[in-house]
Amino acid sequence: MPISMRQQQSPKSIRGTSPLLETGSHKFNPINAGRALVDGIHYLKNRLGWSGTKIAKILHLPANTVNTWLKNGCIPMSSSPLLHPDIQVIIHLLAIHRSLEAMFNDPAHQHAWLSTKHPELNIIPEKIMGESINGLIFIRQYLDYVRGRGA
Helix, strand or coil: CCCCCCCCCCCCCCCCCCCCCCCCCCCCCHHHHHHHHHHHHHHHHHHHCCCHHHHHHHHCCCHHHHHHHHHHCCCCCCCCCCCCHHHHHHHHHHHHHHHHHHHCCCHHHHHHHHHCCECCCCECHHHHHHHCHHHHHHHHHHHHHHCCCCC
């Protein structure tokens, strides 16, 4: 039976119907975010057997900075909605690792993928990641493409 115009209800706003969508219910906490990034770097470091210095080289940051972050357990972040370029680079590296985790269960295979010349790319991913931030981003984009994410 068709619904008359009187019976139809106008769509309700979803704002306020869910605590997750309420304005201000989940504020960005730079301390928690900084700790989460360090946790991710520690995981990557342990999983691939990389040193803090090697991670710093790939991130194009001073080794003492990365090692201090790892020692302190937190990366200093501002509460600004704009992410500092250093933070963006860390996120790219963690996204690369996330893709490798999805593709290979064995860390040895992940390490081999990073350190082996690929016929499709004609490069060694780890090498190009260490040469420039653009190389790091290129490897992330390639892995996103391979995994069908198209990002």
